[in-house]
Amino acid sequence: MNKKAGLITMILGVGLLPLAAGADPVDDLRKTVESQQQTIDSLKQQMDATANLIENGGLERSAASATPDTVVGGYGEINYNHYTDDSSRDMMDLRRFVLSVAHRFSDRLFFNGEIEWEHAIASAEDQGETEIEQAYLSYSLRPELTLTAGLFLMPFGFLNESHEPPNFYGVERNFVETLIIPSTWREGGVQLRGTTAVGIAWEAGVTTGFDIAHFDDASAPLAASHQELQMAKARDLSVYGALNYRGVPGLTVGSAVFTGNAAQGNADYTADNSLPDFAGADARVTLWDLHARWQPGLWDLQTVYARGSIGDAAQIDQVLQTYNAANGTALPYVPEAFYGWYGQVAYVLWRHENMSFAPFVRYEKYDAQSRMPAGFSADAANADRVTTVGFSFKPHPQVVVKADYQTFQDNSGNDRYDLGIGYQF
Amino acid sequence: MTRDSTHVRAWAGTTSCPLFSHLRLTALLLLLLIAAQPPAAGAKGVYQAPEDFVKEVFDGEVPPPQTLWLTQDIAQGAEKILGHPLRLLRVHYWAKGSRSAWILEETGKEQPITTGIVIDGGKVAQMRVLIYRENRGDEVRQPFFLDQFKGTGLTPDNELDRHIDGVSGATLSTRALTKLARLALFLNQQRHGSP
Numbered sequence: 126m127n128k129k130a131g132l133i134t135m136i137l138g139v140g141l142l143p144l145a146a147g148a149d150p151v152d153d154l155r156k157t158v159e160s161q162q163q164t165i166d167s168l169k170q171q172m173d174a175t176a177n178l179i180e181n182g183g184l185e186r187s188a189a190s191a192t193p194d195t196v197v198g199g200y201g202e203i204n205y206n207h208y209t210d211d212s213s214r215d216m217m218d219l220r221r222f223v224l225s226v227a228h229r230f231s232d233r234l235f236f237n238g239e240i241e242w243e244h245a246i247a248s249a250e251d252q253g254e255t256e257i258e259q260a261y262l263s264y265s266l267r268p269e270l271t272l273t274a275g276l277f278l279m280p281f282g283f284l285n286e287s288h289e290p291p292n293f294y295g296v297e298r299n300f301v302e303t304l305i306i307p308s309t310w311r312e313g314g315v316q317l318r319g320t321t322a323v324g325i326a327w328e329a330g331v332t333t334g335f336d337i338a339h340f341d342d343a344s345a346p347l348a349a350s351h352q353e354l355q356m357a358k359a360r361d362l363s364v365y366g367a368l369n370y371r372g373v374p375g376l377t378v379g380s381a382v383f384t385g386n387a388a389q390g391n392a393d394y395t396a397d398n399s400l401p402d403f404a405g406a407d408a409r410v411t412l413w414d415l416h417a418r419w420q421p422g423l424w425d426l427q428t429v430y431a432r433g434s435i436g437d438a439a440q441i442d443q444v445l446q447t448y449n450a451a452n453g454t455a456l457p458y459v460p461e462a463f464y465g466w467y468g469q470v471a472y473v474l475w476r477h478e479n480m481s482f483a484p485f486v487r488y489e490k491y492d493a494q495s496r497m498p499a500g501f502s503a504d505a506a507n508a509d510r511v512t513t514v515g516f517s518f519k520p521h522p523q524v525v526v527k528a529d530y531q532t533f534q535d536n537s538g539n540d541r542y543d544l545g546i547g548y549q550f
Numbered sequence: 551m552t553r554d555s556t557h558v559r560a561w562a563g564t565t566s567c568p569l570f571s572h573l574r575l576t577a578l579l580l581l582l583l584i585a586a587q588p589p590a591a592g593a594k595g596v597y598q599a600p601e602d603f604v605k606e607v608f609d610g611e612v613p614p615p616q617t618l619w620l621t622q623d624i625a626q627g628a629e630k631i632l633g634h635p636l637r638l639l640r641v642h643y644w645a646k647g648s649r650s651a652w653i654l655e656e657t658g659k660e661q662p663i664t665t666g667i668v669i670d671g672g673k674v675a676q677m678r679v680l681i682y683r684e685n686r687g688d689e690v691r692q693p694f695f696l697d698q699f700k701g702t703g704l705t706p707d708n709e710l711d712r713h714i715d716g717v718s719g720a721t722l723s724t725r726a727l728t729k730l731a732r733l734a735l736f737l738n739q740q741r742h743g744s745p
Contacts, residue, residue: 173617176639176640179639196660196661198659198660227660227685229661229683232595232596232683235685237685263685265595268595268597268682268688269688271685283718283719286719287718287719287721292721320688320689320692322692322693323694324689324692324694326689371689371717371718371719372692372694373694374694374695374698374714374715374716374717375715375716376715377717377718377719418718420715420716420718421715422713422715423713478630479633521633522725
């Protein structure tokens with residue numbers, strides 16, 4: 126009994142000793158928690174500081190300010206054409222290899238440039254070309270108003286401004302937007318561009334124009350006489366305007382017009398009187414287009430109509446006819462009018478993560494010599510109706526593998542299968 | 551005859567300066583007149599400062615910013631959405647109740663687009679382009695485009711549960727904003743206490 130009592134007393138004594146000494150276990154627990162919370166807070170601060178150091182070199186910087194001021198990009202395509210009627214025309218070609226540079230001088234002032242190589246090798250003996258496709262400065266006057274000066278793309282159709290391979294259907298660029306709208310069409314000049322909250326985008330500019338003395342290809346009237354800012358004659362400048370409505374997501378409807386004389390003061394003849402004399406001709410070149418695109422869901426419907434004219438064509442062609450007869454040359458004749466249009470339907474049939482597969486069909490009609498001066502006839506080879514059926518497969522949104530078949534109703538000898546790969550970055 | 555001398559002789563042969571033909575001069579002067587207006591203050595593509603966006607989202611009573619640390623799983627999920635690694639160790643966000651606000655960036659064509667995204671109840675409640683730095687394609691900052699994201703959620707594959715119609719000529723900007731909406735929804739799912 127005494128042993129039991131002694132043991133109980135001892136246990137109680139030990140247990141009650143802290144109380145007897147005035148200690149509070151709840152208070153101790155609270156102090157321990159507070160101490161641990163301080164340690165946790167300190168560790169969090171250390172982690173944040175470490176993360177800052179790793180992410181931003183110790184500075185408070187956003188990803189945006191970490192973006193370099195100069196960004197290099199590019200696009201390119203390699204195409205293969207197989208002609209069903211004449212395989213001797215089959216060809217595989219590095220159609221274009223383009224590098225672009227964008228530099229940000231400040232939050233308002235940018236430079237954009239593009240250099241393009243076509244057909245792999247550019248030299249005196251080869252058919253390749255090296256050209257500057259764009260080189261302009263852009264200044265943001267206000268968020269919705271931008272002033273641009275330099276060499277820039279003209280806002281006609283869709284392809285001219287959006288011609289990277291993943292952005293258009295078909296291995297080859299469509300005929301309307303190459304033979305009628307001379308993509309990639311660029312001029313040197315000044316441009317003002319604006320957008321509005323309701324989705325209207327407008328553009329206007331004063332630029333260099335065409336040089337009718339350089340007309341050398343009846344199949345593409347404007348591509349034959351564009352100057353591309355290569356020591357471009359600027360005696361006759363041109364003006365243009367464009368209006369687009371994008372206020373409904375997926376819908377774009379727009380139009381553009383360009384006009385300016387192309388006689389350039391008869392400069393070539395003035396410098397060399399062995400050349401054709403176009404004195405008295407203004408050769409006003411006018412081109413206008415209507416375009417629309419609607420992308421509801423996985424559908425992509427697109428149409429472009431473009432029409433152009435060259436003033437004083439009769440006078441110019443009379444001069445050329447006389448010149449050809451006197452010199453034994455075969456300089457092509459200038460049309461009074463030319464036009465083209467197309468309708469295209471595509472559908473994204475399959476998608477998985479970043480990959481997609483989209484078949485398409487396009488019908489286009491063009492005539493590069495829809496009206497010739499009296500006494501001058503058009504070449505049937507310069508007009509056609511073309512149906513293109515094919516697909517685009519994208520293993521990545523910026524890479525595309527294309528295939529299509531094209532039938533030419535009026536020049537069936539051009540029927541062909543096309544394959545191509547393209548990229549943009 | 552070289553091209554240079556051709557150019558010089560052509561100029562010497564004219565009797566009047568061609569630059570001053572009526573129509574072109576008028577157009578050029580008109581353009582320069584419009585351009586010569588003083589630039590709008592703050593007109594640097596900054597439509598709203600991120601801190602002002604957050605204040606607006608929470609009616610001035612901004613909760614303290616919280617941190618979502620990007621564990622391996624979260625980082626992998628983010629990379630799958632963006633198509634490239636998200637080079638951050640953590641993402642800050644603000645949250646009150648079922649509502650969270652995120653400031654995220656993704657490159658359009660060449661420059662990042664800073665975007666504010668509000669998630670409420672697991673759906674996009676609001677999306678706003680705060681800073682747009684690209685040269686073109688700024689239609690994507692307009693309500694007629696961004697309102698499409700309202701009410702979108704995330705599928706089990708981390709895709710948006712509805713199609714977003716793009717803006718022609720702004721494909722890369724459209725894609726960037728779609729990725730940011732997916733990323734915000736995904737990160738919101740990862741935060742502790744998210745609905």
